[in-house]
Amino acid sequence: MNELAALLELDFFRHALLAATLASLLAGVVGTFVVLKRLVALGGGVAHAAFGGLGVAYWAGLPPRLGAVAVAALSAVGLGLLDGERARRQDAAIGVIWAVGMAIGLVFLHWTPGYAPNLLGYLFGDILTVTESDLALAALADLLLLGALGLGGRRLVAVAFDEEAARVQGLPVRLYGIGLLLLVALSVVVLLQLVGIVLVIALLSLPPLVARRLVRSLAATLAVAVGACWLATTGGLLLAYRFDLPTGPAIVLLAAALLGLAQLVHRRPVRRAPARASRGSPVRSGRNRRSGRRA
Amino acid sequence: MAERAARGLVRAVGAGFRYGADVALRDLDLEIAAGDRVVLLGPNGGGKSTLVRLLLGLLEPTEGEVRWLRPRAEIALGYVPQFPAFDRGFPIRLEEMVRLGLLRGRRGRTAAGESASRVDEVLAELGLQALRGAYLSELSGGETQRALLARALVARPQLLVLDEPTASLDEASRRALWARLETLPAETAILLVTHDLAPGTFAPTRALFVDREANPFPLAGLGSHPALCGHGHDGAPSR
Numbered sequence: 001m002n003e004l005a006a007l008l009e010l011d012f013f014r015h016a017l018l019a020a021t022l023a024s025l026l027a028g029v030v031g032t033f034v035v036l037k038r039l040v041a042l043g044g045g046v047a048h049a050a051f052g053g054l055g056v057a058y059w060a061g062l063p064p065r066l067g068a069v070a071v072a073a074l075s076a077v078g079l080g081l082l083d084g085e086r087a088r089r090q091d092a093a094i095g096v097i098w099a100v101g102m103a104i105g106l107v108f109l110h111w112t113p114g115y116a117p118n119l120l121g122y123l124f125g126d127i128l129t130v131t132e133s134d135l136a137l138a139a140l141a142d143l144l145l146l147g148a149l150g151l152g153g154r155r156l157v158a159v160a161f162d163e164e165a166a167r168v169q170g171l172p173v174r175l176y177g178i179g180l181l182l183l184v185a186l187s188v189v190v191l192l193q194l195v196g197i198v199l200v201i202a203l204l205s206l207p208p209l210v211a212r213r214l215v216r217s218l219a220a221t222l223a224v225a226v227g228a229c230w231l232a233t234t235g236g237l238l239l240a241y242r243f244d245l246p247t248g249p250a251i252v253l254l255a256a257a258l259l260g261l262a263q264l265v266h267r268r269p270v271r272r273a274p275a276r277a278s279r280g281s282p283v284r285s286g287r288n289r290r291s292g293r294r295a
Numbered sequence: 296m297a298e299r300a301a302r303g304l305v306r307a308v309g310a311g312f313r314y315g316a317d318v319a320l321r322d323l324d325l326e327i328a329a330g331d332r333v334v335l336l337g338p339n340g341g342g343k344s345t346l347v348r349l350l351l352g353l354l355e356p357t358e359g360e361v362r363w364l365r366p367r368a369e370i371a372l373g374y375v376p377q378f379p380a381f382d383r384g385f386p387i388r389l390e391e392m393v394r395l396g397l398l399r400g401r402r403g404r405t406a407a408g409e410s411a412s413r414v415d416e417v418l419a420e421l422g423l424q425a426l427r428g429a430y431l432s433e434l435s436g437g438e439t440q441r442a443l444l445a446r447a448l449v450a451r452p453q454l455l456v457l458d459e460p461t462a463s464l465d466e467a468s469r470r471a472l473w474a475r476l477e478t479l480p481a482e483t484a485i486l487l488v489t490h491d492l493a494p495g496t497f498a499p500t501r502a503l504f505v506d507r508e509a510n511p512f513p514l515a516g517l518g519s520h521p522a523l524c525g526h527g528h529d530g531a532p533s534r
């Protein structure tokens with residue numbers, strides 16, 4: 001306990017905790033939509049493409065984060081335009097930008113005179129090195145997210161749930177789709193400070209998967225995903241300190257452990273849903289039926 | 296004629312669609328106006344669903360054009376697809392799904408109180424009150440079909456498009472569906488794709504035979520409704 005109190009005295013540790021909290025809101029909420037819309041591969045592609053932007057910006061003497069944001073946003077929107085009947089092309093395009101982004105980043109890193117430690121930090125992340133500008137970016141991203149949800153949350157849910165029906169209803173499906181992809185790009189850039197480009201997709205997918213195994217409604221899924229992400233990031237930070245581990249992998253492994261625990265809890269006995277109990281028909285999903293036999 | 300033009304909702308002129316080199320539909324000339332009851336008949340794979348998706352704007356015609364005859368934002372559409380595009384594992388309850396059907400365009404919000412009462416009304420009409428809190432993954436095929444109908448009806452559509460709506464329904468639910476359609480306002484246009492047009496079910500004002508091997512053409516003999524039951528082949532095409 002004294003050790004924790006001593007840690008909290010340190011500026012860099014308090015920054016890291018704040019970064020973990022700010023990023024958890026972003027990762028939990030955006031990640032839930034990423035998982036529900038099956039955009040996990042797209043998120044991975046965008047994260048790796050962002051590395052190309054980092055490399056070019058670093059080589060050009062610009063803020064690396066600027067290059068990452070620009071390339072992440074462009075690649076997310078570009079991939080998003082290849083939707084619908086062009087899904088197979090999108091899948092192939094994800095592979096292309098994934099590999100080419102990494103290659104461009106590495107080439108420009110090679111061309112940059114001297115050693116580029118910050119760039120390698122982006123690859124594997126280091127939450128202990130977050131700066132005040134990193135925190136400002138994370139806070140700005142959270143504000144944008146909350147604003148977007150406040151203005152069009154229900155419409156975003158409608159589009160995420162059933163794009164075809166939303167289009168028939170006259171909702172601006174493309175606008176909301178691109179908005180979601182831009183939020184994915186922004187999340188990638190914020191999260192790469194915590195766990196790095198290589199592991200960023202884990203924070204967008206593991207916490208929502210934990211939530212999906214514990215709760216059922218969308219609101220609860222969002223809340224639990226945010227909580228699971230916070231638990232993984234702060235817990236991973238403490239584990240990394242305690243056992244002298246790299247922070248990014250420690251965070252991801254803790255998130256994976258949470259998923260394992262959630263999977264165990266998920267195999268619970270069948271519960272009857274009150275909504276259908278009235279007609280004498282217990283509600284059982286396929287998974288619960290299986291767990292019912294085990295119980 | 297002028298009166299019909301004033302009631303017009305959507306018009307296809309020489310519209311066609313190809314999936315790559317495959318022609319799915321060609322030379323479609325069709326106008327749907329308020330109050331029309333149109334049935335689409337034809338063989339499986341004949342292009343009926345493609346026609347529906349063209350009219351709804353879900354597909355862009357590769358030939359000809361499809362255009363709305365009123366500002367799109369003023370036309371409320373209801374659509375029950377043959378195969379829903381959503382993931383049944385999406386964490387949403389039936390009631391919430393139906394409420395999403397009230398969303399319209401960029402503006403056009405519905406007052407919260409009105410939306411709640413309208414959702415209650417539609418759920419009651421379709422006998423779905425007991426299922427309102429159920430998640431979609433808990434619904435049977437027939438219950439899902441009724442939920443889709445509820446979502447399509449909740450916004451009081453001017454054009455209701457039903458693509459094989461009875462495919463997953465038992466006999467009682469089918470009868471309930473046909474009875475529900477009878478109670479819709481007379482000005483509601485209905486476009487129905489079905490293989491289940493028995494006498495006493497749905498009374499179309501027009502029928503269209505759709506087969507990718509030929510241009511869509513109207514069927515005569517609507518007065519002798521049973522003649523349409525053989526999926527249109529015996530319906531004395533009037534070309």
